[in-house]
Amino acid sequence: MIHPFKTFQTFGLAAGLLLSATPAAVLLPAAPALAQQRQRITLEDIWAKGTFAPRSVQGFRWMRDGRYYSALEKGEVVQHDVTTGQATQTLVATQQLRLAGTDQPIATDGYEFNADEQKILFSTETEPIYRRSSKANYFVYDRAAQKLVPLSAGGKQSYATFSPDGRRVAFVRQNNLYIVDLQTMQETPVTTDGAFNKLIHGAGDWVYEEEFEVAKAFQWSPDSKQLAFISFDESRVPEYNMQEWGGLYPKDYRYKYPKAGEANSVVTVSAYDVAGGRTVKMDIGAETDQYIPRIAWTPTPGLLSIQRVNRLQNKLELLHGDAATGKTQVVWTDTDKAYVEVTDDLRYLQNGKQFITTSERDGYRHLYLFDMKGKLVKQLTQGKWEVTEFVGVDEKSGLAYYVSAEDAPQQRHLYRVDLKGKGKTRLGEAGGGTDVVNMSPDFRYYLNYHSAANEPVTVSLRTARDGKVVKVLEDNAALKQKMQDYGFTPQEFFSFKTAEGVTLNGCTIKPANMEAGKKYPVLTFLYGGPGSQKVLDKWNSVDYYTWFQLLAQQGYVVAIVDNRGTGGRGAEFKKCTYGQMGKLETIDQGEAAKYLGAQPWADKTRIGIFGWSYGGYLSALAMTKNADLYKTGISVAPVTNWRFYDSIYTERFLKKPQDNPGGYDDNSPVQHAGLLKGxxxxxxxxxxxxxxxxxxxxxxxxxxxxxxxxxxxxxxNRNHSIYGGNTRLHLFRQMTNFLLQNL
Structure with missing residues (x-):
């Protein structure tokens, strides 16, 4: 997925938003007299000082009893009481993180407990590879023996993972999969033929990592007896070549990147028997031009779950396979006339008889309960609204927890429903905003990160049964005061109908104390890609939102409109752009420009557009196909020809270029460059x-x-997020000055 602010963690902001250096202040024109009493927002506030960074509960890890959580604090693992937030004990102190015969403790940057919390895997010197992949040096700490040992001496490892019984650790190194026995520290290779740009075992290739969020591609069985893994034969995949600048001669970096219509990796699934050292290939069918985006073990010993998707991505099949023989059978199928999305919503109940997953088969994403043969038991949720996250199932209470947009497409709230589809209840207080939920493993408590468009995050501990507050852990009172001191103006939501009768949702940030009769320039911001949303009743942290406040102080109105193809409003609204990405989106953004230009406060001759990634693509397209509507445009990291982009994402929405050439070419900014005016x-x-x-x-x-x-x-050498050092500060200074000079 092309998204500028995802990092190696799903839904996170890109690393490097808060920059370390503070160059000379940016010189901006004098502010309108009406706002002189307020402090002025500077680019350094946003990109160097972190002035408006919200506080949160960081490094939070539930412990198995649900009463405590742990966090890494100054290199130590500290246990906290959930109900008070107070530290109760230091589980691992800095002085305990020293190897035998050394005085210097390791500089850990991450950790994971085993199931009984008696052993801990510490990572050090972690190096990012792509968006979600990394490698590090791992160490195993035994709490009882107070002993620290290296996991392996053969080089950095990726995705080190305890077996459920805590006796072994599996990891990937140099495209091969390994297991370490923690009693003997003996290292056993599960595979030996992995090779860069040829064959990968246990880790995703580039396109799986990016589009299916598959970095780690192996799973321990619940009984720790088997290890299932995916292998990627990428020998046929064409290479893309990037140059790394800085030396006397630039270096070449070549990696496998399947562009739309080109060869993908041939994928296989295997199950490795730990005791016998035997590997069994699972039967995933004779077709090799397909995807295996998920594998998981069911509660039934030796029964592996495999999700299979055809290349066109309009058919998803759930296979159950016997790991001892490799035999599989299809138990459930989901199809769509456009595309089926891969999610992490599949949950097997511990009774071994049922599973829950989501589907858009009735036009909206909802929860469904099936038996193990794929027969529908019950549709658990229904209505003209979307389930946006399946949180989990409390089987003891017979309750399923989920987040939905039932109250409004722009909002997200936590609900529960029983396994008969009855007793649906919203948890927490009534009202708007967005709730992000971190549920405890025993479903007794959850952390609720609540925010709204004009309200920074409040973190509270709540009871899962009724959503009542146990304790507020962070209220961001200091940030709220800063917003007042700096004269932040509220986001205002609106909707309008286009000439085609389509209702679109939007929001604006306006200058304070706008003068009656005065005309203001308007900058429209968009992302607009399939299933995305930017018009949300949610705090947008330290990036665009605060920059938009800075622009409002300079006399600009900033407007955001979600076009057709975006999420939160059902499959029909989202999938109507299928086969012609860019067409309807550009029409809708043009309608938004006309609507905004007709407002009494808007100067319709001074409308601009800005977007990044998919938004950069639509900005470039709008500046050409809608050239008469925009005076100015900023296009950052855009796709300009979908033939250049990767196979999984692009073909999901456009099919192969061989089968839909017009869908690729008709809305390519390259084809319309001659129309540019602004x-x-x-x-x-x-x-x-x-x-x-x-x-x-x-x-x-x-x-x-x-x-x-x-x-x-x-x-x-900057990647898709364009960050690091002074980079963001420099970029936003250039963009700010460009707008001041041209809009």
Missing amino acids: KLLLVHGTGDDNVHFQNSVAFTDALVKANKDFQQLYYP
């Missing part, structure tokens, strides 16, 4: 492994051929 700033990182710099090169070439003037800004 001022355009094109930005890209040369080290973007996701949306390749090739996209901006192609668009640049087309603009030059069309004899169009534009400005360009590229960042050497």
